[in-house]
Amino acid sequence: MTVDTSSTGDAGVGAGAEHLAVAAAVAAGESVLSRRFGSAITLVAPEDLAGSGPATVVRARVVSSSFALPRTLVIKHYPDQPSSGADPFAQEAVSYQLFTALAPDERMCPELLAHDGRDRVLVLEDLGRTPTLEDKLYARDSRAAERALLSWARSLGRLHASTAGREADFNALLRRLGAPARNDASRDDELCARVPVVIQERLGIPAPDEVLAQVAAALEQARSAGFRAFSPVELSPDNNLVTGESVRFLDFEYGCVRSALVDAAHLRLPFASWPDALALPAGMSEAMVAAWRAEVVGVWPAFGDDDELASHLTTSELLRVWLITGEELGSLDLSRHAAPVSREAALVTWWRDLAKHAGYGRMTAVSEFAARVAAALAARLGPHADLAFYPAFR
Numbered sequence: 001m002t003v004d005t006s007s008t009g010d011a012g013v014g015a016g017a018e019h020l021a022v023a024a025a026v027a028a029g030e031s032v033l034s035r036r037f038g039s040a041i042t043l044v045a046p047e048d049l050a051g052s053g054p055a056t057v058v059r060a061r062v063v064s065s066s067f068a069l070p071r072t073l074v075i076k077h078y079p080d081q082p083s084s085g086a087d088p089f090a091q092e093a094v095s096y097q098l099f100t101a102l103a104p105d106e107r108m109c110p111e112l113l114a115h116d117g118r119d120r121v122l123v124l125e126d127l128g129r130t131p132t133l134e135d136k137l138y139a140r141d142s143r144a145a146e147r148a149l150l151s152w153a154r155s156l157g158r159l160h161a162s163t164a165g166r167e168a169d170f171n172a173l174l175r176r177l178g179a180p181a182r183n184d185a186s187r188d189d190e191l192c193a194r195v196p197v198v199i200q201e202r203l204g205i206p207a208p209d210e211v212l213a214q215v216a217a218a219l220e221q222a223r224s225a226g227f228r229a230f231s232p233v234e235l236s237p238d239n240n241l242v243t244g245e246s247v248r249f250l251d252f253e254y255g256c257v258r259s260a261l262v263d264a265a266h267l268r269l270p271f272a273s274w275p276d277a278l279a280l281p282a283g284m285s286e287a288m289v290a291a292w293r294a295e296v297v298g299v300w301p302a303f304g305d306d307d308e309l310a311s312h313l314t315t316s317e318l319l320r321v322w323l324i325t326g327e328e329l330g331s332l333d334l335s336r337h338a339a340p341v342s343r344e345a346a347l348v349t350w351w352r353d354l355a356k357h358a359g360y361g362r363m364t365a366v367s368e369f370a371a372r373v374a375a376a377l378a379a380r381l382g383p384h385a386d387l388a389f390y391p392a393f394r
Contacts, residue, residue: 022046025056025077028121036114037067043075053253054078054088059126070126073113078120088253089120090179095252096122097173098166098230106162108155109249117177127248133237137278137390145392146284148242153267153288155247156235157295160260163230164299167257170230182256185223191326192219198330203376210365218319221312222259227300229260236274260296265316267292268357269350272324277346279387289313314357318366321350325373345387348377 026046033041043060051057055076062069078089096112104111110125136148163170171181192215196207232239233254241248267288271277293303303309325347332344355370378385388394 018048021056021077021079022048022058024079025058025075025121026060028077028116028119029058029060029073029075029123031119032114032116032121033069033123035116037069039067041067041069043073049074051076053251054080055092055253069113072126074110074124074126076122076124081120085180086182086254087177087179089122090117090174090177091182091255092252093117093122093177094170094173094179095230095232095255096124098163098170101169102162106158108159108162108246109252127241127243130241130243133240133242133247136242137237137392139392142281142392145390146287148247149270149280149284149288150291151242152237152240152247153291154295155240155249156263156267157292158246159232159249160229160263160292161296161299163257164228164260164296166230167228170257182254188219188222188323191323192216194330195322195326198326199373202329203373205369205372205376208365208369211369214315214318214363214366215322218315218322221315222262222319224259227260227312228257231256231258231260231263233258234273235263235266235271237271238274259316260300261312261316262320264289264292264313265320268313268317268353269320272320272346272350275343278390279349279393281389281393310357311361314354314361314363317354317357318363321347321354321370324350342381342384344377344381345385348374348381348385349387351377 023046026043030041030043033043042063044063045061047059049057049059055078058075058077059072060075061072076092082088093112093115096109096115099107099109100112110127112122112124114123115121133148133152136145139145174181195215196212199205199207232249232252233256234251239249239251241250266272268285270280270285270288289309293309297304303312328343329347332347351370351374355367355374358364358367358370
């Protein structure tokens with residue numbers, strides 16, 4: 001889900017299905033607030049925030065009430081029951097409950113004001129018309145973009161530090177809503193097994209046994225009991241608001257507790273799961289890792305050791321690149337050279353970076369294999385093998 005917080009007025013509230021969806025969200029919000037506070041609360045001037053996920057997302061103004069409610073609220077309404085598997089409403093409701101129980105300075109997201117499993121609705125604090133991290137990356141101010149990226153990394157570290165050791169709480173809240181815990185283990189196993197076949201078929205490069213062993217070790221690290229904390233999962237710059245104090249996270253439809261190192265890999269591969277991911281300038285990822293590390297080292301002292309941190313990060317980076325390759329390489333058109341900005345170029349960049357980092361960590365087989373994959377992809381793409389920078393850094 002992506003929320004457009006830059007829209008103005010009621011332009012997003014049109015006729016037909018969209019109007020009905022907005023009206024249903026407002027009605028659900030009024031219902032849960034009235035039950036929560038024991039008195040009728042009316043919401044007016046709804047504004048569709050154009051969520052792209054299963055929820056209708058609306059900003060609405062609160063008619064004067066005797067309760068200490070903010071002037072405006074954000075309502076997320078999930079009208080449909082999930083067909084199978086994890087329930088995005090439950091994942092998000094439990095995620096916000098987990099953070100709302102924390103002290104305000106540890107809450108790296110809007111406050112949850114009310115929710116209801118029957119109406120499948122969340123009522124959240126409205127952070128206002130605040131720019132997203134995406135806005136900063138696509139503006140023409142490199143210093144502002146750098147500050148926003150470092151703030152994002154610090155916020156991610158604070159998010160991990162404040163939720164470390166709270167997996168039992170998260171799962172208990174899920175059970176209370178009658179929802180299953182999210183489990184991607186079988187999916188990741190299938191993807192990992194597919195990658196050597198895809199790389200052999202598309203690029204003609206066999207994966208050495210030592211590399212496959214390293215991938216298996218990376219999977220084991222991701223599933224281990226160590227370094228577990230809450231993760232938003234969708235680490236995309238359009239899901240982060242840059243406020244005056246810090247970056248705040250939005251969209252917990254896939255929120256879960258997992259190894260923080262899975263998220264930390266995105267400091268090496270910034271926003272790799274986002275389809276529009278571009279390149280950052282030299283040294284930016286290292287600065288982001290340092291900002292994240294400063295927030296978590298008090299909880300996980302092992303990360304105070306440079307070599308140990310680098311080893312963990314490279315292992316997690318290997319798994320991220322491996323899984324993304326399994327998801328995307330088979331469907332990419334490697335004969336096409338028209339678009340200078342592409343997922344193909346992103347894969348070249350990420351395999352090159354993995355080769356470099358694995359080399360630093362003396363993971364020789366991984367480094368050599370990654371370099372071969374990057375070179376083969378680059379040869380197919382020709383002059384378009386270099387990933388473009390975000391506009392802020394051009």
